[in-house]
Amino acid sequence: MIYLVTGGSGSGKSAYAEQLMEQASGEKYYIATMRxxxxxxxxxxxxxxxxxxxxxxxTIEQSVDVGRIEIPRGDRSSALLECMSNLVANEMFAEGQIREPGPVTEKVVADVLRLGRQVERLVIVTNNVFEDGISYDPGTMAYLRALGAVNCRIADLADQVTEVVVGIAVQIKEAVCPY
Structure with missing residues (x-):
């Protein structure tokens, strides 16, 4: 199952994501994407x-190419990807250049899906974008478009989407029990 946890800076989304991981049994992996x-x-x-x-x-430190991560095949392993915002920025601004949002979006989504197939539970933390109403420089706007597109695609694929607002988890899309 894929769980997407979104929210603003300091909203409590990371703490909520870690609570989701506490419910998991088996090996727990923390995929740190910050450079x-x-x-x-x-x-x-x-x-x-x-x-x-x-x-x-x-802990697995992987700032790009999360699709290359190999999670040992164990029963009921789970992973927490912290966070999508860093991952998209790292992919987009690699090697001193700005990559186009479309290919970055496709790569990140494909990598996340590959990662998700290796675990029973994948919890992804991301940031809300476009809520401040500010127009940024072209590079930053391209990044925001890529992150927004990734968020939309992952939300569509996710079993559960939660927005955390001032520490309160608001279910946007609920996981359906498979039984």
């Missing part, structure tokens, strides 16, 4: 590692 570029990034990673330390995650 550390400075001291602030290092501090953020250290803080996240400390928060997750006792939650039983196996």
């Amino acid at each position: 550390v570029r400075d001291e602030e990034g290092e501090q953020k990673v250290a803080r996240h590692r400390k928060i997750r330390r006792d939650k039983g995650f196996v």
